[in-house]
Amino acid sequence: MGRYASLVWKNAIRNRRRTLLTITSLGFSLCLLGLMMAIYYALYLSDTPPAQALRLATRNKVSITLPMPGYYLQRIEKTPGVREAMPWQWFQGVYKDERDPNNFFARFGVDAKKLFLIQSEIRLPEEQKQAFIADRRGCIIGKKVSEKHGLRVGDRLTIKGDIYPMDLELNIHGVYDSTMGSDTLFFHWDYVKENRSLPKEYTDVYSSISILVETPESVPTVIAAIDDQFRSSSVQTRTETERAFALGFLNMMGNIKAILLSVCAAVTFTILLVSANTMAMSVRERVREVGILKTLGFKPGAILGIVLCESMLIAALGAVVGYGLATVLCGMIRQGPAFSSEIANLSIQPFVMVAMLLSALAIALLSAFVPAWTASRVPILDALRHSD
Amino acid sequence: MAIPLTYNLRNLAVRKGTTLMTALGIGLTVAVMLTTMALVAGLQGVFSETGNPLHVLVMRKGSTSELVSTVTRPLFQEVKMKAGIAKSKSGDPLASLEMIEMVNLPSVDNPDGSNITIRGLLPAGLEMRDYIRLQSGRWFQPGKPELVIGKSVAARFPDAQIGRKIRLARNDWEVVGVMDAANTAANSEMFADLNQLAAESNRTEALSSILIRAVDPVAVAALVQNLESDRKLNVFAQTEAAYYESQSSSGALFEYLGMFVAAIMAVGSAFAAMNTMYAAVARRAKEIGTLRVLGFSRTAILTSFLVESLALAFAGGLLGILLVLPLNGVTTGITGNTFSEVAFHFRVTPPIMLKGILFALVLGAVGGLFPAGNAARKEILAALREA
Numbered sequence: 186m187g188r189y190a191s192l193v194w195k196n197a198i199r200n201r202r203r204t205l206l207t208i209t210s211l212g213f214s215l216c217l218l219g220l221m222m223a224i225y226y227a228l229y230l231s232d233t234p235p236a237q238a239l240r241l242a243t244r245n246k247v248s249i250t251l252p253m254p255g256y257y258l259q260r261i262e263k264t265p266g267v268r269e270a271m272p273w274q275w276f277q278g279v280y281k282d283e284r285d286p287n288n289f290f291a292r293f294g295v296d297a298k299k300l301f302l303i304q305s306e307i308r309l310p311e312e313q314k315q316a317f318i319a320d321r322r323g324c325i326i327g328k329k330v331s332e333k334h335g336l337r338v339g340d341r342l343t344i345k346g347d348i349y350p351m352d353l354e355l356n357i358h359g360v361y362d363s364t365m366g367s368d369t370l371f372f373h374w375d376y377v378k379e380n381r382s383l384p385k386e387y388t389d390v391y392s393s394i395s396i397l398v399e400t401p402e403s404v405p406t407v408i409a410a411i412d413d414q415f416r417s418s419s420v421q422t423r424t425e426t427e428r429a430f431a432l433g434f435l436n437m438m439g440n441i442k443a444i445l446l447s448v449c450a451a452v453t454f455t456i457l458l459v460s461a462n463t464m465a466m467s468v469r470e471r472v473r474e475v476g477i478l479k480t481l482g483f484k485p486g487a488i489l490g491i492v493l494c495e496s497m498l499i500a501a502l503g504a505v506v507g508y509g510l511a512t513v514l515c516g517m518i519r520q521g522p523a524f525s526s527e528i529a530n531l532s533i534q535p536f537v538m539v540a541m542l543l544s545a546l547a548i549a550l551l552s553a554f555v556p557a558w559t560a561s562r563v564p565i566l567d568a569l570r571h572s573d
Numbered sequence: 574m575a576i577p578l579t580y581n582l583r584n585l586a587v588r589k590g591t592t593l594m595t596a597l598g599i600g601l602t603v604a605v606m607l608t609t610m611a612l613v614a615g616l617q618g619v620f621s622e623t624g625n626p627l628h629v630l631v632m633r634k635g636s637t638s639e640l641v642s643t644v645t646r647p648l649f650q651e652v653k654m655k656a657g658i659a660k661s662k663s664g665d666p667l668a669s670l671e672m673i674e675m676v677n678l679p680s681v682d683n684p685d686g687s688n689i690t691i692r693g694l695l696p697a698g699l700e701m702r703d704y705i706r707l708q709s710g711r712w713f714q715p716g717k718p719e720l721v722i723g724k725s726v727a728a729r730f731p732d733a734q735i736g737r738k739i740r741l742a743r744n745d746w747e748v749v750g751v752m753d754a755a756n757t758a759a760n761s762e763m764f765a766d767l768n769q770l771a772a773e774s775n776r777t778e779a780l781s782s783i784l785i786r787a788v789d790p791v792a793v794a795a796l797v798q799n800l801e802s803d804r805k806l807n808v809f810a811q812t813e814a815a816y817y818e819s820q821s822s823s824g825a826l827f828e829y830l831g832m833f834v835a836a837i838m839a840v841g842s843a844f845a846a847m848n849t850m851y852a853a854v855a856r857r858a859k860e861i862g863t864l865r866v867l868g869f870s871r872t873a874i875l876t877s878f879l880v881e882s883l884a885l886a887f888a889g890g891l892l893g894i895l896l897v898l899p900l901n902g903v904t905t906g907i908t909g910n911t912f913s914e915v916a917f918h919f920r921v922t923p924p925i926m927l928k929g930i931l932f933a934l935v936l937g938a939v940g941g942l943f944p945a946g947n948a949a950r951k952e953i954l955a956a957l958r959e960a
Contacts, residue, residue: 203848210844217837248675248688250640250912251742251774279635286822347633347641386779419743433685437914439827439907440682448605448834455601455838459845462594466852 211503216510242430252390271296273395278344294374313359325359327367366529461552468556476568485561496553504545581881596889603893609831623757624814657792669698693770710750723760725916823909846940862956875949882941890933
């Protein structure tokens with residue numbers, strides 16, 4: 186096979202412009218395919234990071250907008266297998282002006298002491314952490330929030346309440362970074378809870394509770410234990426892994442899986458067309474050469490192999506270009522708004538890289554097979570007589 | 574003098590394999606773009622058709638959606654007394670105090686569950702929404718845990734069917750009717766008696782919004798002005814139409830994603846078209862020489878090849894339209910700003926098809942320009958001598 190390598194290479198570069206155009210065209214399509222596969226992999230196939238695998242979330246079974254009674258928190262804390270549980274309360278609210286969607290970022294009310302135990306990915310200097318814990322009106326913000334809104338440690342900010350009829354006047358004590366994304370503000374839920382002017386419908390209920398379990402193996406039993414103890418209560422709960430909880434939000438936006446798969450299908454088909462077209466053109470213009478090769482004693486199998494290899498070489502080069510482009514795009518996506526921690530950390534994993542290359546090669550084989558087969562079967566005399 | 578168009582069309586027909594593959598590549602790119610546009614158009618259609626221009630929606634100041642807004646009963650009494658509100662058949666002001674709840678049920682697209690809006694409303698609220706017809710079953714009775722569901726809910730949520738019970742906060746609620754709300758967002762909602770629903774979720778005082786009908790278009794502006802400037806009320810008033818218009822940004826994420834995919838695919842198919850056209854120029858070098866000998870100018874050659882590329886792309890655009898036409902009318906649902914599913918039909922409208930053709934032609938022009946220039950630059954003798 187090795188002795189044909191130079192022949193394959195020479196054939197591939199005999200029409201440099203065509204090869205270059207094909208590689209570019211395949212590169213762009215494969216970059217898209219790679220990107221969609223990377224997102225699919227990150228959302229549905231990748232392993233849950235070890236810290237996240239220990240976390241669960243509980244909400245009202247009917248819907249996240251309905252609350253759970255306040256005493257559920259203590260009940261959940263006492264459930265065997267649960268190490269910590271804390272409120273994870275969506276405050277929403279308005280920063281500056283509600284009409285500009287750029288002013289939006291997530292604001293969660295939590296238990297500051299437990300936050301760093303449960304969300305162990307959150308990184309910030311120890312003194313900022315302590316300052317936040319010590320101040321009831323303190324908050325910490327993610328790096329992305331800090332950069333986007335020009336907010337720094339020591340600044341104050343006001344979040345006008347919309348769901349809750351109260352405003353938050355918060356002191357920023359820290360700027361954190363986290364592998365789970367850094368576009369959230371965390372504040373003490375006690376700030377809301379201890380507001381005596383609010384009716385109990387706001388202060389003595391939780392809409393979601395974040396839970397840390399002892400071991401990853403205990404997850405299914407803890408989930409069952411929590412939901413079972415409220416099964417006959419008037420408010421039933423739904424407990425799931427934090428990842429399933431987050432994916433649920435993403436899936437609610439629309440049928441993400443179907444969208445990713447249909448884009449993949451459209452792109453794959455396009456690549457198939459581009460590649461088949463190129464190989465058909467390439468083979469068509471050298472029918473006479475094939476005749477000469479045959480005269481020199483090349484077997485049909487060898488000719489088939491040479492053409493297939495050429496197609497695979499071009500597709501592989503396209504995959505390399507596609508990988509490069511996809512890596513750049515992933516970097517851009519990481520800078521954008523994080524819909525989930527998986528998207529915030531998006532990169533082309535080795536698995537996806539291999540999948541990209543293999544699909545490129547498979548498409549190359551499939552698309553080149555007909556022209557290659559025709560070339561290998563053409564009778565010598567016909568081939569030599571052929572004029573294009 | 575120009576080279577006749579039939580020359581190009583016959584050339585495309587001779588190389589039908591290549592033509593078809595290139596056109597299909599362009600067609601797929603166009604199809605991705607058109608699918609995105611059809612989705613956004615369908616979604617915007619629902620939101621733009623929802624909302625009577627005479628209706629004014631009142632929410633708490635700072636609220637961007639009914640879901641996060643809170644209004645109280647005393648507030649309702651004050652709003653109801655404002656001047657310029659139309660009267661109902663029974664002579665009361667046409668004003669409905671409403672509340673929004675959610676229930677999460679598995680949908681045909683999302684077995685893990687999607688949110689559905691449940692709207693609790695007063696009899697006036699039903700009277701104001703005169704475009705809603707009962708499709709089957711009956712209306713809910715005040716004081717009973719009963720639901721009337723929109724026809725999209727009935728079609729998309731297997732658990733939501735007449736006779737079935739749906740568990741809300743405490744009790745099982747029976748589905749008693751299905752309503753047809755023309756092409757409005759109410760098709761994706763469930764309606765229930767306000768007081769019953771408020772009691773169910775223990776929110777008897779904190780309700781969501783107030784809908785009022787003005788007597789005439791002039792009174793709409795005056796009412797909005799009056800409510801907004803009343804600092805004691807602390808409310809945000811807008812026309813119902815304006816509110817739903819603002820919800821149509823729910824499709825923005827899909828629009829960005831679709832356009833991004835289409836843009837990248839466009840680069841790929843423009844390069845593929847370029848490849849095809851370069852091959853066409855190379856194959857027909859002798860013909861180009863002959864045409865020049867016959868007296869056709871360089872400009873005529875350039876135009877001819879460009880036209881051929883455009884014709885190829887046009888065919889691609891048509892293929893793209895053919896690919897997305899079956900989507901027209903297909904129902905899907907997405908969850909946007911309102912945090913609950915809104916069902917809509919894909920809409921492949923003539924303006925959208927036209928955009929698809931234009932997009933294809935742009936790809937054809939980009940892909941054809943350099944090869945056509947290459948053809949035009951050929952020297953007569955060299956071209957005739959080429960193999």
